[in-house]
Amino acid sequence: MYTIETITFRLFDFKEKLCSKKDSFVRKKPLPLYLYRSSYVMMLYMINKGGVTMELDKKHSEHKALLSQLLGATVGALIYAAATNWFIVPAKLYSGGLFGVCQLIRTGLVSLLHLNTGNFDIAGIIYYCVNFPVLLISMRAIGKKFFWKTLFTTTLISFFLSVIPVVHVMDDMLSTCIVGGLVSGFGLGIMLRNGASAGGMDVIALLLIKWKKDFSVAKVGIGVNVVLYGICLFLFNAQTVIYSLICTAVCTVAEDRMHTQNINVLVTIITKSKDNSLEAAILKQLGRGVTTWGAHGAYTNEETRVLFCAVSKYEVRQLKSVIYAIDPQAFVVINEKVSIEGHFVKRLA
Numbered sequence: 001m002y003t004i005e006t007i008t009f010r011l012f013d014f015k016e017k018l019c020s021k022k023d024s025f026v027r028k029k030p031l032p033l034y035l036y037r038s039s040y041v042m043m044l045y046m047i048n049k050g051g052v053t054m055e056l057d058k059k060h061s062e063h064k065a066l067l068s069q070l071l072g073a074t075v076g077a078l079i080y081a082a083a084t085n086w087f088i089v090p091a092k093l094y095s096g097g098l099f100g101v102c103q104l105i106r107t108g109l110v111s112l113l114h115l116n117t118g119n120f121d122i123a124g125i126i127y128y129c130v131n132f133p134v135l136l137i138s139m140r141a142i143g144k145k146f147f148w149k150t151l152f153t154t155t156l157i158s159f160f161l162s163v164i165p166v167v168h169v170m171d172d173m174l175s176t177c178i179v180g181g182l183v184s185g186f187g188l189g190i191m192l193r194n195g196a197s198a199g200g201m202d203v204i205a206l207l208l209i210k211w212k213k214d215f216s217v218a219k220v221g222i223g224v225n226v227v228l229y230g231i232c233l234f235l236f237n238a239q240t241v242i243y244s245l246i247c248t249a250v251c252t253v254a255e256d257r258m259h260t261q262n263i264n265v266l267v268t269i270i271t272k273s274k275d276n277s278l279e280a281a282i283l284k285q286l287g288r289g290v291t292t293w294g295a296h297g298a299y300t301n302e303e304t305r306v307l308f309c310a311v312s313k314y315e316v317r318q319l320k321s322v323i324y325a326i327d328p329q330a331f332v333v334i335n336e337k338v339s340i341e342g343h344f345v346k347r348l349a
Contacts, residue, residue, distance in 0.1 A: 031061025072194035073153045080122070080187030080198065081160030087180025088247060089121050090168040092240065094232055095184070096225045096248035098200030102126040104231060124161025131199040138207050149196035150203065156199055177243050188251070188339060189258020195315070264340045265273045265316055269307040269323060270295070270331040278307065285322055286315055310340055 007039065024026045083094070092102045106123040109115060115122070147314050170176045188198055223250065233241045273280060278292045280290055283335045291308040311319055313336060323330050 019266065032258070053227065069149070069194040070152065073191050073196040074156055076187045076190030076194065076196075077153050077156035077198075078160055078183050078187070079190065081157055082181050083163055083183035083187060085121060085137050085164045085166045086169045088184065089123075089166050091173060091176045091180070091243070093177065093180070093244045093247050094243075095251070096228065096242070097221060097222070098130060098204070099123070099198075099227045100244075100248075101224070102130060104235075106230070113200060119165040120163075121161060121165070121166055124158040127161070127200075128158035128306065131158075131203075134207075135199060135205055138203050144195070146195065149194075150199050153191050153196040153349055154199040173239075173243050174246070177247040178250055181247040182254050185251035185254025186258055188255045192255070193258060264336075264338050265311050265313050266335040266338050266340075267309045267311060267316070267319060268333040268335075269325075270304055270333075271307065271310070271327045272302065272304050274305075275326045276328075278323065279324050280320065281326055282307075282309060286319060287310065288315070288319075 011107055048115055089097060092105050101142055102123045105126050106121065107324065110121070133145060135151055135154070191198060202221065229241050229245060232244065269278070279292060282288055282290050288309055295304045295306045297304050309319070316334060318331065323332060
């Protein structure tokens with residue numbers, strides 16, 4: 001695409017060439033100046049129009065993608081809340097993580113204050129009251145975009161948990177654990193695939209990781225669950241703890257199957273781009289490191305560059321859009337399910 005300066009130079013250069021030919025028809029009858037000016041203005045208008053159109057198309061695609069993600073997060077929140085109120089709560093099971101802690105608080109409040117909530121569970125309201133300050137504190141750590149999506153999803157979960165009535169669907173405890181875990185994990189996975197989270201221990205774990213690198217989401221979750229189910233074993237009985245552990249394990253497996261952030265991917269990019277714009281874009285938009293070295297194409301006999309980047313499978317789509325926006329002719333090789341050791345940041349989305 002020509003810049004305004006380039007077009008200006010070419011127009012005036014073209015005018016000088018026309019006027020410099022002594023024996024030409026143009027020399028005898030030079031073009032009026034207003035024709036040059038009108039051509040110049042028209043070309044500038046077309047360039048600006050094209051730039052505005054491209055910018056509008058980009059914003060439209062971004063808004064469409066955001067709307068799709070919010071719709072997906074809404075569906076995931078609805079599925080998770082329905083599974084909780086139809087399988088987990090009627091069986092008097094306790095989910096893992098922060099929501100399980102909120103269930104314990106709910107049980108204590110109902111017992112101590114003799115609350116009669118009928119077919120509705122107040123654990124969703126407690127979950128929102130606990131999550132909101134945690135999200136505010138962690139806004140800088142998780143980023144504004146992820147913060148607003150997670151706040152949106154957490155609000156929906158609390159709302160759905162409060163309005164969906166608690167219904168006893170199945171009598172068999174083992175079947176209830178498996179089905180409830182599968183469906184709730186499926187809902188959580190949908191939320192994560194759309195760039196949001198149910199909040200809770202995921203956000204708290206990210207805060208702890210920022211504070212101390214030895215922490216991980218899995219370690220924090222296991223630690224909280226050990227304390228949670230230890231209290232449940234003291235307050236209730238072993239059967240409740242065992243079935244709750246089964247439900248939580250099935251939910252975790254289903255969530256990991258749905259969400260691809262735990263799958264590591266190695267991406268090799270072969271580009272003829274000479275500058276560092278591609279590396280800079282990957283660093284800025286994905287926050288991932290890039291290793292680069294020079295290469296030589298045996299078939300084309302041209303100098304190329306090879307870029308090496310490690311990402312999660314969830315980030316592959318965004319990475320490809322960044323690559324092809326800068327170099328549409330880039331050659332990309334993707335290797336999935338690789339083992340990575342060293343400083344590789346695990347992310348929720």
